[in-house]
Amino acid sequence: xxxxxxxxxxxxxxxxxxxxxxxxxxxxxxxxxxxxxxxxxxxxxxxxxxxxxxxxxxxxxxxxxxxxxxxxxxxxxxxxxxxxxxxxxxxxxxxxxxxxxxxxxxxxxxxxxxxxxxxxxxxxxxxxxxxxxxxxxxxx
Amino acid sequence: xxxxxxxxxxxxxxxxxxxxxxxxxxxxxxxxxxxxxxxxxxxxxxxxxxxxxxxxxxxxxxxxxxxxxxxxxxxxxxxxxxxxxxxxxxxxxxxxxxxxxxxxxxxxxxxxxxxxxxxxxxxxxxxxxxxxxxxxxxxxxxxxxxxxxxxxxxxxxxxxxxxxxxxxxxxxxxxxxxxxxxxxxxxxxxxxxxxxxxxxxxxxxxxxxxxxxxxxxxxxxxxxxxxxxxxxxxxxxxxxxxxxxxxxxxxxxxxxxxxxxxxxxxxxxxxxxxxxxxxxxxxxxxxxxxxxxxxxxxxxxxxxxxxxxxxxxxxxxxxxxxxxxxxxxxxxxxxxxxxxxxxxxxxxxxxxxxxxxxxxxxxxxxxxxxxxxxxxxxxxxxxxxxxxxxxxxxxxxxxxxxxxxxxxxxxxxxxxxxxxxxxxxxxxxxxxxxxxxxxxxxxxxxxxxxxxxxxxxxxxxxxxxx
Numbered sequence: 001x002x003x004x005x006x007x008x009x010x011x012x013x014x015x016x017x018x019x020x021x022x023x024x025x026x027x028x029x030x031x032x033x034x035x036x037x038x039x040x041x042x043x044x045x046x047x048x049x050x051x052x053x054x055x056x057x058x059x060x061x062x063x064x065x066x067x068x069x070x071x072x073x074x075x076x077x078x079x080x081x082x083x084x085x086x087x088x089x090x091x092x093x094x095x096x097x098x099x100x101x102x103x104x105x106x107x108x109x110x111x112x113x114x115x116x117x118x119x120x121x122x123x124x125x126x127x128x129x130x131x132x133x134x135x136x137x138x139x140x
Numbered sequence: 141x142x143x144x145x146x147x148x149x150x151x152x153x154x155x156x157x158x159x160x161x162x163x164x165x166x167x168x169x170x171x172x173x174x175x176x177x178x179x180x181x182x183x184x185x186x187x188x189x190x191x192x193x194x195x196x197x198x199x200x201x202x203x204x205x206x207x208x209x210x211x212x213x214x215x216x217x218x219x220x221x222x223x224x225x226x227x228x229x230x231x232x233x234x235x236x237x238x239x240x241x242x243x244x245x246x247x248x249x250x251x252x253x254x255x256x257x258x259x260x261x262x263x264x265x266x267x268x269x270x271x272x273x274x275x276x277x278x279x280x281x282x283x284x285x286x287x288x289x290x291x292x293x294x295x296x297x298x299x300x301x302x303x304x305x306x307x308x309x310x311x312x313x314x315x316x317x318x319x320x321x322x323x324x325x326x327x328x329x330x331x332x333x334x335x336x337x338x339x340x341x342x343x344x345x346x347x348x349x350x351x352x353x354x355x356x357x358x359x360x361x362x363x364x365x366x367x368x369x370x371x372x373x374x375x376x377x378x379x380x381x382x383x384x385x386x387x388x389x390x391x392x393x394x395x396x397x398x399x400x401x402x403x404x405x406x407x408x409x410x411x412x413x414x415x416x417x418x419x420x421x422x423x424x425x426x427x428x429x430x431x432x433x434x435x436x437x438x439x440x441x442x443x444x445x446x447x448x449x450x451x452x453x454x455x456x457x458x459x460x461x462x463x464x465x466x467x468x469x470x471x472x473x474x475x476x477x478x479x480x481x482x483x484x485x486x487x488x489x490x491x492x493x494x495x496x497x498x499x500x501x502x503x504x505x506x507x508x509x510x511x512x513x514x515x516x517x518x519x520x521x522x523x524x525x526x527x528x529x530x531x532x533x534x535x536x537x538x539x540x541x542x543x544x545x546x547x548x549x550x551x552x553x554x555x556x557x558x559x560x561x562x563x564x565x566x567x568x569x570x571x572x573x574x575x576x577x578x579x580x581x582x583x584x585x586x587x588x589x590x591x592x593x594x595x596x597x598x599x600x601x602x603x604x605x606x
Contacts, residue, residue, distance in 0.1 A: 027525070034447045038440070040418045045476050046404055049440075050467065052447060053400045060393050060454050072547040075448065075525030 003085060005032065005078040005092050012076060013099045019107060020073055022100045023062045026128060028076040029096035030055030033135055036081030036089050047134040051093070054131035061124045065117070090135055097132045101125055143368065144359045148352025150258040151293055157251030158186060158297055162304035164247065165311050176315035180325050182248035183301070183308055184230045189255040190298050191226035194219050196259045197281070197290050200270060218338035219291045222298060225332040248301070255297070264357040274357045275382040275504070279350070286348035295339025302333040367494050370469045373462040374498050377401065380459050381505040385512050392446060392522060393455025397463050398509050399443035402502045402567060404467050406436030409495050412474035431569065432499065438566035439502070442509075445560045450523040450549060451516065506567030513564065517557030526550035 009028070016025050033052040037043035081089045107113070108121030133140045161182070170176035198206075198219055206212045206220050233241075243249070265277040272278055280286050309326045313319060361376065362368040381398055384390050407417035409432050415425075417436070425433065473491055474480060483491065516522050526534065526543035533553045534540040543550035 031447060034444050038444060041416075044417050046407055046417070046467075049400055049403055049443065052443075053396055053463075056393055056396050056447065057455060057460065059450070060391075063450065064454065071549075073525060073549065074547045075528050077528060 003088065005081075005089065008076065008078060009092055009096060013096070016099065016103055019062060019065065019104075020071065022104050022107070022124070023059060024074050024076060025096050025100035025103065026055050026058050026062070027073070028078060029093050029100065029131070029135075030059070031076070032078045032081065032089065032093050032096070033131075035077070035079065036086065036093070039081055039083045039086070042081065042083045042086050045137065047137055047140075048090075048093075050140070051131040051135035054127045054134065055097075058124050058127035058131070061120055061127065065120060090137075093135050094132055097128050097135070101128050101132075104128070143362070144355045145257065145261070146352060147258055147261055147290075147354040150254045150261065151297075154251040154254035154258070155293075155297055155300075157247040157249075157254065158301045160247035161186075161251065162300060162307070165304050165307040168311075170311045170315040173316045176312040176317050178244060179246065179248070179308060180312060180317075180322075182244050182246045182252070183304070184325065185233075186248045186252040186255070186301055187226050187230045187298070188233065189252040189259070190294055190301070191223050191230070193255050193259045194223040194226070194291070194294050196262050197287060197294065198223070199281075215288055215291050215295075215339055215341060218295065218335050222295065222332065222335040222339055225329075225335060226298070229327055229329060229332060251297075251301075261354065261356050265354075274379060275508075276354060276357070280348075280354050281351075283348070283350065285346065286351040289346040289348040289351055292340050292345045295336045295341070296345055298336035299333055299340055302329050302336060305329050305333075366469055366472065367491065370466060370473070371494055371497065373466050374501050377459060377462050377466075378501050378504055380456060381508045381512075385508045385515070387512075389453045390451070390512050390516055390521070391453040391455045392449040392451040392516070393453075394459055395449070395509055395513060396443065396446050397455055397459050398502075398505050399439055399446055401463050401466065402439030402506065403436060403443055404463075404470060405495070405498050405502050406432050406439060407476060408470040408474045409499050410436065411476050411480070412492065412495055414480070417476055435499070435502070435567055435569075438563060439506075442506075442560065442563045442567060445556075445563055448524045448528050449552065450525075451521055453521075503568040506564050510561050510564030513557060514561050517552060517554065517561075520551050522552040522557060523549040524552045524556065529553065529556075 012025060012028055016022070030052045033048040033055065037046075037048040037052070043049055078092075104121050104124055108118050130140065132138070161179075165179065170179060198216065202216075203220065206216050262281065265272060265274045265281070267273050281290075305326055309322050312322050312326070358379070359372060359375065361372045377398070380394075384394055410417060410429070413429055413432075415429065415433075472481070474495065513522075525547070526540055526549065527547050529540065529544060529550070533555065534544050534550075537550075537553070540550045540553065542548075
């Protein structure tokens with residue numbers, strides 16, 4: 001069931017641009033972590049639950065920069081996850097978060113990026129990195 | 141750092157000091173005049189502290205009603221009369237005199253300090269207007285049982301202290317203090333003593349465990365002992381969740397923090413009892429463990445329901461830090477995977493109490509979060525990505541329909557908030573939690589009452605000529 005995630009994730013990763021793209025990638029990863037944690041036995045160490053919380057904090061950081069409340073932010077729900085495909089699903093979540101990190105680094109690395117944006121990118125990267133560690137069973 | 145003092149620690153110490161002082165003046169002469177003067181000062185100071193404490197315990201907004209009522213509660217009426225008579229007898233001391241007074245080491249002075257510390261302890265739970273700063277002001281002092289217990293204890297202390305007045309006057313006279321001075325400083329307090337006995341009431345004193353467990357508001361975090369740190373951080377989160385219900389701009393990130401906390405506490409509590417986090421409530425389990433499973437599942441449902449919620453206000457970093465630290469501590473107390481740590485039976489029992497107390501705290505948090513989420517929904521402070529809503533959810537709302545078509549955030553529909561509120565209802569037991577006071581993480585088998593008051597001298601004080 002989780003393998004149905006692969007194709008939309010590839011599109012998401014390829015199409016994501018700008019800070020809204022970071023938001024969309026992170027949201028999709030967080031929602032996928034929530035969905036997978038709902039499968040009995042798939043989140044025995046609560047890593048996915050805590051990863052979803054870190055993603056929520058990162059989304060709030062990103063939203064704090066919005067000056068227009070009417071901004072378009074495609075929120076993607078990849079659908080339910082299953083215990084049978086847990087490892088593949090976790091890899092997909094990790095890939096989405098890594099793509100969000102790479103995009104954020106790219107956006108914060110330009111020559112004319114204001115300091116507040118760089119600082120916010122640092123906070124977002126810390127939260128996304130923490131979410132990756134928790135989701136993949138790393139040290140946290 | 142030691143554990144913060146509780147009301148139940150301070151008042152028995154005051155009782156021991158008062159009893160010790162009374163026994164002293166009954167049995168030993170004052171060797172010098174200045175000793176007698178100091179004893180009189182300490183006696184009056186202890187009475188003053190009791191008068192101040194009576195005022196702290198009585199809700200000032202109800203004073204006029206108590207005095208005007210034709211049939212007031214007898215104990216409250218006695219408390220008002222006792223407070224008035226004590227103020228008439230010993231008055232108040234200006235703050236500058238208190239600051240310059242030489243500290244006394246007598247039992248009565250110690251008792252006065254304990255009573256004043258208890259007054260300060262209670263006062264930390266209210267702001268300058270008398271409005272509560274913590275959930276415990278209403279939950280403990282608003283509880284008639286607790287207030288009656290506190291007032292009865294003050295009456296008992298005052299009656300015991302006043303029983304030493306005649307001996308004190310005798311010892312002062314024997315030490316050479318002028319009789320006129322004694323009469324001025326230790327006047328006839330028979331009526332006051334009668335009200336003190338009325339306040340204590342007949343029979344054994346009422347007791348309230350919640351009152352005894354009451355400690356100061358906003359205690360510091362004790363980081364040197366893991367179980368204490370865990371309990372302190374849980375209490376801080378509980379306090380924050382309660383404040384959240386009154387905040388003008390609450391954050392859904394904080395609600396998510398609490399939902400994750402609820403999941404973690406119940407999962408680790410199950411692990412402590414040897415069950416996996418995926419345990420099912422329909423398995424044959426003891427009732428208490430089945431309740432843990434049910435409530436843990438409810439927190440999981442809340443967490444999933446909240447993920448899409450957004451709000452303008454960021455979460456509180458202190459709450460996030462507390463959750464991180466609590467999670468780390470729980471993984472050492474009761475790891476979710478692998479073997480449980482080897483613990484001595486006493487340590488295991490203590491840890492079990494701490495974890496059970498934490499689960500009870502999450503019930504309070506669930507109730508307050510439900511209130512916060514409902515209020516945020518009514519105040520239009522919750523947003524969701526409109527594309528996650530169904531057609532039925534947006535069809536009657538033009539702005540939501542537009543938001544869905546444009547992939548924007550929109551205000552959370554009422555039914556979404558109500559559904560989440562319903563899930564919160566499953567996180568708390570139907571009846572009141574085992575925890576009302578701040579000391580719920582330090583469960584006591586018995587209220588802290590000592591036999592000090594009961595051991596007060598039984599023979600009547602000698603009569604003074606008037």
